Amino acid sequence: MVHETYRKLLEVMAEVVDLNRAAAVLHWDRLTYMPAAGAMARGEQTATLARIAHLRSTSPEVGAWLEALRPYEESLGADSDEASMIRVAHRLYEKATRIPTELIVEQALVAAAAHEAWLKAREENRFEVFRPALEQVVDVSGRVASALGYVNSPMDAFIDVAEPGITAAFCEGLFAELRAELVPLARAIAESGRQLPDSVLRNHFPAEQQLACGTAAVRAIGFDLDGRGRVDTTVHPFAIGCSLDDVRITTRIRPDDFGNCFFSLLHEAGHGMYEQGLPRRLDRTVLGEGASGGLHESQSRLWENLVGRSQEFWQYFLPRAREFFPQQFAGATPDAVYRAVNRVTPSLIRTEADEVTYNLHVMFRFELEKAVLEGRLAVADLRDAWQDKLRQYLGLTAPDDLRGVLQDIHWSGHFGGAFQSYTLGNVIAGQLYAAALADHPEIPEDIARGQFGKLFDWMRTRIHECGAKFAPGEMVQRATGKPLQARPYLDYLGRKFRSLYGLS
């Protein structure tokens, strides 16, 4: 028999999830098809949904139920669905009740206006157009961090929401470990005098065929498009679950560049497959979600890079890509494409960065966010600070704001604690893939034959089907038998790129 108080708790969760999913549809619509002038009203609608969801999930009634459920929770195994449900609900309740509902509403309204300002600033290619709105976003985010509370840095408040149990200090340690190998690796590549040609990707690739080709690829790896998913185009690609059976991914297309759309789609399909694989029995509860931002990125980066930029993938996929681009890929070989998609070169755009330099983009954004939130850097100076960091980390200067401080959508909604998840995702992807390979050494051969089932099933069983029952550290431990660590990822990068660039 279901515990009566537990049943009531589940009812409230279902209601809150419905509100959040309605908000997800509104979010997707805003970024794909909404007429531009609808933005302000959409902001009001989103704020109202957020307000009601917050009021409902922080009602004293819910708090009382959670207290009353403690003995029930303790009577169950910690791994059980029920104990996990109560444990996670408790954590979320603790966090949510610290933030006043009015601040939630203010944040939603500020985000709606800031997103419009960001779009406008991008059109005009001027950070100054975005700055006033960004100042508001930073102000609101700062107050949210204070409300959530932290010991060392406001960043901790946000990271603990995105990655339960992980701190800014942990991220900085991880970053240092990565830097210690990646910076020398990037330098060795630059100084090798060798470069991988990528001219095979620079050609005219008509938009419609790019979308068709990328869609064929995401279908092949396992993103379910048969009535359970969609692919659309947008400004900044994203994936979103509108429900377990309605998961949508988006991409952008540059007609002179094969990789942009293609790898965005593989990336977002990784997120999408995670969303489609969440456990049905936990649907409409706090556990029916991805475990953390980093776990989510582990899935997207896995399919984008460890699979999509592998030699075996292009043995399989080049003939298929040639169906869409017979002329463009006429003389190409799998090896040539493999090399082209792995060209390492310091670049301006994070989402297009190669695997060796990608994390450097994350690190400097993390440092900028931390400096702003800790009051050490003014928003007005963010553009210049971006240039400084870009020079320091990648030796580059952004020729304009579009390719600099205006490139990411994240700061138009919330400021702080989003980027570290990408690097955590890379690291976790390396660790998960190594574990999957240990279980199934034949995975690369499978990939070369276009068979992704073993890898897919491994992720589905070990990751997707756990939902949000466990914190990211525990998820990794359970899936791989080892604590979260950078070693497998660094080994993967070192092996792959030393070989590609013929380094000793």
Place this chain on the structure above:
Amino acid sequence: MVHETYRKLLEVMAEVVDLNRAAAVLHWDRLTYMPAAGAMARGEQTATLARIAHLRSTSPEVGAWLEALRPYEESLGADSDEASMIRVAHRLYEKATRIPTELIVEQALVAAAAHEAWLKAREENRFEVFRPALEQVVDVSGRVASALGYVNSPMDAFIDVAEPGITAAFCEGLFAELRAELVPLARAIAESGRQLPDSVLRNHFPAEQQLACGTAAVRAIGFDLDGRGRVDTTVHPFAIGCSLDDVRITTRIRPDDFGNCFFSLLHEAGHGMYEQGLPRRLDRTVLGEGASGGLHESQSRLWENLVGRSQEFWQYFLPRAREFFPQQFAGATPDAVYRAVNRVTPSLIRTEADEVTYNLHVMFRFELEKAVLEGRLAVADLRDAWQDKLRQYLGLTAPDDLRGVLQDIHWSGHFGGAFQSYTLGNVIAGQLYAAALADHPEIPEDIARGQFGKLFDWMRTRIHECGAKFAPGEMVQRATGKPLQARPYLDYLGRKFRSLYGLS
């Protein structure tokens, strides 16, 4: 200074409108882009939004405020925004509190499942596939009617929601008046031995150009597509306001038929222009909507028929249509198209019916709804009853269910009280257009030159900008100086079709 209680009332209204608009986006999405498997979760989301909106608008607090506002209401002119707001809010509160919230939720869930069943039944072209779901819809609708209360017929309960102040008996009187002239007119046309050829509309019209051509037409008449509107395709065309600055219309396309897509778009654009013209000062209140279903249809039927099927319209538009279809319309004359789009012939599909026989489709649906809701007809017999009525009213037999009882989307959501609004709309359109012509006799000449501004402005000022301040009867009285009456509409039809068919 704004009355404090009034201000609180407005706050709740804004919240409820936001929830309803979020539901509108979800509805639009379901009927355009949602992956099929998302239907059940979407039903849950919609039910949750409906539940919260109903709880909020029926809270005892709102009732108390409305009572407390009576002296304030009486101190103001009845035409004032404030008095109208309180009056309309009171009426809606009275209605809403009669329905238990659980019934609202049940209705939303039943509608979601029934819509899927309707789509499936259409695919299989079998009423039986839809029947069980329809029985549930009828059952729930019957209980909603009982909850709302009525004296003579359950139909009255629904009609008074859609058309405040109008009864089933009034509709029946109006139908009798129309029948008395339209049936003889249709007979005279049939017996004239003359028929208007419509072969100019039967050709291959590629889908993409049809959409572009129709979009050009709705732009021309005044539907604002510059960041405030959209056009998409769907199964059963509809228009929907997701906010004042985000109004969406939809159409369907048959590549062998020019008229289907084109007139659907003109029709939905009529709705859309109404939604785009609602008063901004009344936005996010109960008055920021169309005045009634009939008033809404008056706008759609006006632009579809009184404008779109006029001789003058085709003098203007044929050359533009020829830009999209140079070969198809190579030898066509405006007069030939005018005649083709006005061919009168008893037909199977309501939305494609000519102006003379259209209302007969409405009348028999009305009779069927009334018989079912009054318990005189079983859902199991609805298919046969449809055939009987179709024979009686139009002398036809539907060759299959798709062109018979499965054709309208309406019964998949709610049963009863929707169709009369189309005929009310026709009648009101006739009366409004006659009044607009009396004020501006040059309107037809304007139309022949592609200038729609005078008619558009007349509708905007007299209808759109009133929002939902007045009941439909009063709206018509205010706009035309006369009570709602069929005479101008019947005169218009008689004049137009006697001339087209050369009847005395």
